[in-house]
Amino acid sequence: MSTAPELAPDKWLALLEHSAYEVFDIMLKTKLEPGGPEPATGIEFTAMVGLAGIVCGVMSIRCCHESATHVASAMLGVPPKEAGEHAWDAMGELANMVAGNFKNKIDGMSDKCLLSVPTVITGADYSFRSISESHPLELWFRFHGKALHIALELHP
């Protein structure tokens, strides 16, 4: 029977971080800056991708509306004022690529763990709770001067 790859949580975090930097570098042609934990105020976009297989869980990317617009602007190569309507789609695709890039970096995982189609939620007045019993792997970045949060919650 297949089992999840043996990898220490700090290694998973490093791979997730590297995956995010790589996607921003290659697909958005822009640099993601390291950041630190911040309160969730102003978080208006949450893009989520589910993982199912030898590893199950949810990877989410959260940021403010302005950052989501900058993500769409960078992906499409158009000014931010022309990119706003594409922010939903861009955030979903961003989550898809970061999650896919992450699992493809772990030996034995890419074939045995599938990704869901992305889901994107907008609005700030909600709380997000995964059924995972473990603490999420969390990364904080700065993008265009604003916070961008990536979390991976894995189910046992």
Add this chain to the structure above:
Amino acid sequence: MKSLRALIIDDSSVMRKIVERSLRQAGLDLSEVNEASNGAEALALLANTTVDLILCDINMPVMDGLEFVKRLKGIANAKGVPVVMITTEGGESHVVQALSAGACGYIRKPFTADQIKEHILPLLEGVK
């Protein structure tokens, strides 16, 4: 090489635009770019449209890319048209499934314009 008619299949409109831009950056002269958001839409479009190149995602709602490639064999307009998968699903089994089903190439996201060029130009050498 003549001007090409491309079909880009992805449920993300942003990704469809990125793929189109990458094809142009790779030096392809695109006379026509058709888009579909899933395999079923693409099959319907191909019933009345002829293209020279198909770029297709795998994970899509309604009909995924692997099913699309399998069903493409029954479409007269698509006979001999190269299909390249562009996807986040990077596992060896996905590559084998796609190539066995009839795809000619496989590109993993994230990708560069150079990777597009490297994978796609050789497939188009016969298109004059």
